Amino acid sequence: MRPAPRLVALGFAFAALAWAALWWSPVGWIGGALAALVAVVALFDALELRRRAPLELVRVMPRTFALGVRTRVRLELANAGSARERVEVHDGHPETAAVAGLPARGAIEPGATVGLEYELRPQQRGEQAFERAWLQRASRLGLWQRLERAGAPQLVRVLPNFARIASLDLRALEGRLLLLGVRRKRRRGEGMEFHQLRDYAPGDTLRQVDWKAAARRGKFVSREYQEERDQQVVLLLDCSRRMRAQDGELSYFDHCLNAALLVAYIALRQGDAVGVMAFGGTDRWIAPRKGRATLTGLLGSLYDLQAGLESPDYQRAAERLLERQKRRALVIVVTNSRDDDTSDLAPALALLRRRHVVLVANLREPAIEAAARPERVPDLEASLLACAANAYLEGRAAALRGLNRPGVLALDLLPRDLPTALAGKYLDFKGSGAL
Numbered sequence: 001m002r003p004a005p006r007l008v009a010l011g012f013a014f015a016a017l018a019w020a021a022l023w024w025s026p027v028g029w030i031g032g033a034l035a036a037l038v039a040v041v042a043l044f045d046a047l048e049l050r051r052r053a054p055l056e057l058v059r060v061m062p063r064t065f066a067l068g069v070r071t072r073v074r075l076e077l078a079n080a081g082s083a084r085e086r087v088e089v090h091d092g093h094p095e096t097a098a099v100a101g102l103p104a105r106g107a108i109e110p111g112a113t114v115g116l117e118y119e120l121r122p123q124q125r126g127e128q129a130f131e132r133a134w135l136q137r138a139s140r141l142g143l144w145q146r147l148e149r150a151g152a153p154q155l156v157r158v159l160p161n162f163a164r165i166a167s168l169d170l171r172a173l174e175g176r177l178l179l180l181g182v183r184r185k186r187r188r189g190e191g192m193e194f195h196q197l198r199d200y201a202p203g204d205t206l207r208q209v210d211w212k213a214a215a216r217r218g219k220f221v222s223r224e225y226q227e228e229r230d231q232q233v234v235l236l237l238d239c240s241r242r243m244r245a246q247d248g249e250l251s252y253f254d255h256c257l258n259a260a261l262l263v264a265y266i267a268l269r270q271g272d273a274v275g276v277m278a279f280g281g282t283d284r285w286i287a288p289r290k291g292r293a294t295l296t297g298l299l300g301s302l303y304d305l306q307a308g309l310e311s312p313d314y315q316r317a318a319e320r321l322l323e324r325q326k327r328r329a330l331v332i333v334v335t336n337s338r339d340d341d342t343s344d345l346a347p348a349l350a351l352l353r354r355r356h357v358v359l360v361a362n363l364r365e366p367a368i369e370a371a372a373r374p375e376r377v378p379d380l381e382a383s384l385l386a387c388a389a390n391a392y393l394e395g396r397a398a399a400l401r402g403l404n405r406p407g408v409l410a411l412d413l414l415p416r417d418l419p420t421a422l423a424g425k426y427l428d429f430k431g432s433g434a435l
Contacts, residue, residue, distance in 0.1 A: 001046060007143040010038055042143050049139040049146050053081045055108070057133055057151035059091070060115075065122045066161040068249060070100075075116045075133065075151075079108040086138040089116055092131030092153075096124040103136075122158040123249065125257075126304040130154040159303045160254070162261050197221050232288045232329035233267045233274050233426065234356075235260045236321060240280030242336040243307035245365070247415040252363050253307040255415035256334045259361070261298065262419045263332065263426050268294055270430060276301075277324070279317035281308030285324055312337075314348035322355065330429055331356045332422060336363040342399045353407035359425055360410040361418060362400060368392060369414065 003011075060074040073093070079085050085108040093099055101118030108114050122128065132149040139145070197213055200220030213221040237260060243253040250258075264274040268290065275288035276298060286301055312335060321331065331352055337345055345360075352358045372389035374382060396412065403410040413421050 001050065001144055001146050004138065004143055004145045006141075007042060010143075041141065045139045045141045045143045048083070049137065049144050052083060052085075052137070052146075054148065055079060055085065055087065055135060055137070055150055057089075057135070059130065059133070059151055059154060061120075061156070064157045064159055065120070065128075066163065067122055067125050067158055067254070068161055069164075070119045070121045072117050073120050075104065075118075076113055077106070077108055077116065077135075077150075078113040079110060082110050083140060084109055086142075088136040090134040090136075091118065092133050092151075093120055094122070094124075094128040094130065096128070097122050125158050125160060125254065126306060128156050128158050130156065157303055159299055160257050160261060162258075162265075162299065197223060230290070231272045231430075232325075232327055233263065233272055234288060234321065234325055234329045234331050235263065235274070235276045236317060236331055236333045237276060237278045237305075238280045238312050238333075238335035239278045239282040239305065239307050240312040240336075241307065241309045242312075242338075243280070243363075244309075245336070247366055250415070251307065252336055252415050253305075255363070255418050257302060257305065259334065259419040259422045260302070260332075261295070262423050264298055265295055266423050267426060268292070274298070275325070275329075277317070277321055278305055279320070280312040281310035282306075283320070285320075287324070288329065312341075312344075314341075314345045315351070318348035318351045322351065325356070329356050330426065331358050332426070333358065333360045334363070334418070334422075335360070339395050339399045342402065346403055349403060349408050350405070353405065356407075357429065358408045359422070359429070360400075360403060360408065361422055362410065362412050363415050363418065364393075364396070364412050366414055366416075 056078040058076045058078075060076060062071065065071055073091065075089055075091060077085075077087060077089070087106060087108065089104045089106075090102060091099075091104075093102075098121045099118055100121075104116035104118055106114050106116050131153055133151045135148050135150045137146045137148070197210060198221070200209065200214075200222045204222045208222040210221050210223050237253075237256055239253065243251065243256060245252050247255060260276060264276075267274050271290070273288035273290045274294060276284070276286045278284040282305060284301070284305060286298065289297070314335075325331075333349075333352075335345070349358055349360065368389050371385055372393055374386055377383045377386060400410045400412050409425070411421060411425070
């Protein structure tokens with residue numbers, strides 16, 4: 001319990017009266033009498049506050065939050081006592097979250113329950129903890145404040161904001177999805193499977209004509225093919241220290257995870273199986289699976305995956321993936337390598353392409369991109385910085401071109417472009433029959 005601002009103000013007022021009594025003694029007698037009266041009143045006010053029953057607090061909120069999405073949290077306070085309560089609440093929300101509306105203030109009548117709300121925006125994925133809330137209760141006369149804890153600790157899960165990923169990036173891919181899902185493409189190689197027979201249409205090739213069916217029906221009949229289903233996609237995600245870098249509000253690894261979920265969503269819609277392997281300090285393996293429940297399973301298995309402090313071991317990651325993934329698959333490697341990492345990355349890709357089709361997405365730093373293409377160059381120092389950044393990017397591009405081989409495609413991407421670019425390349429592979 002501590003004095004409220006009102007009691008502190010009264011203390012200063014009596015101090016002023018005591019100072020005035022040095023020059024006029026009657027003021028001292030009046031001030032002393034008033035001070036004694038206020039002291040007695042303050043004592044009874046403090047005892048009344050001390051005897052009050054504790055308030056009950058229940059936190060009403062979802063068990064899962066989406067990263068970066070504002071969500072309302074409701075604090076329900078129940079007053080089982082006989083006195084009207086004036087309370088100020090500071091909730092024990094996760095330190096990494098941004099909040100608006102705290103501290104929350106309200107009045108609670110005897111025997112009543114009130115709800116106080118605030119907004120919380122998580123800024124870090126994973127399991128997050130809510131500690132017990134702090135309540136500041138005022139005495140009846142407002143002379144004292146009592147600070148106490150209320151409520152219970154709670155754990156919540158913060159998941160990637162997949163709804164936003166899908167809504168924004170699927171618009172850019174709508175045309176390609178239409179080609180794969182609605183329009184049936186002509187057969188090319190072994191990447192297409194038979195779908196159905198239909199009447200011959202202008203533009204069909206002679207290879208599409210089913211001559212036996214045409215003889216039975218007395219008219220030309222064409223075979224219609226669709227992209228082969230039941231293929232496998234494995235996302236190989238780098239969790240090393242370079243993936244901790246930030247691009248806006250999200251880390252490189254957050255962008256990586258968003259891209260993985262978008263590719264998984266589209267691949268599952270196409271009837272393919274999707275798996276994930278993490279490397280670079282965290283070894284996590286989720287075998288390829290199909291079905292609608294797979295995406296939910298991936299969210300539940302990857303939401304707490306974070307980039308660590310170790311360096312990536314590409315060779316070891318390739319060896320472990322070959323041990324785990326026996327069937328041919330599209331392996332999508334997402335990493336943030338530098339020029340000097342090429343000597344480690346190239347042998348690992350060569351090992352993977354013996355069995356799989358490999359797509360490498362190497363993240364490019366937005367800060368270097370901005371330095372290489374400044375809006376204006378005010379002085380010599382800025383000019384030298386732009387030249388150095390351009391030289392670095394040219395060397396990086398040359399190193400990535402050196403990774404391209406039959407069965408390996410390397411891309412240089414900004415983190416924010418990663419989800420749409422990877423999903424688009426998957427659809428290109430799917431449509432060309434390369435898998």
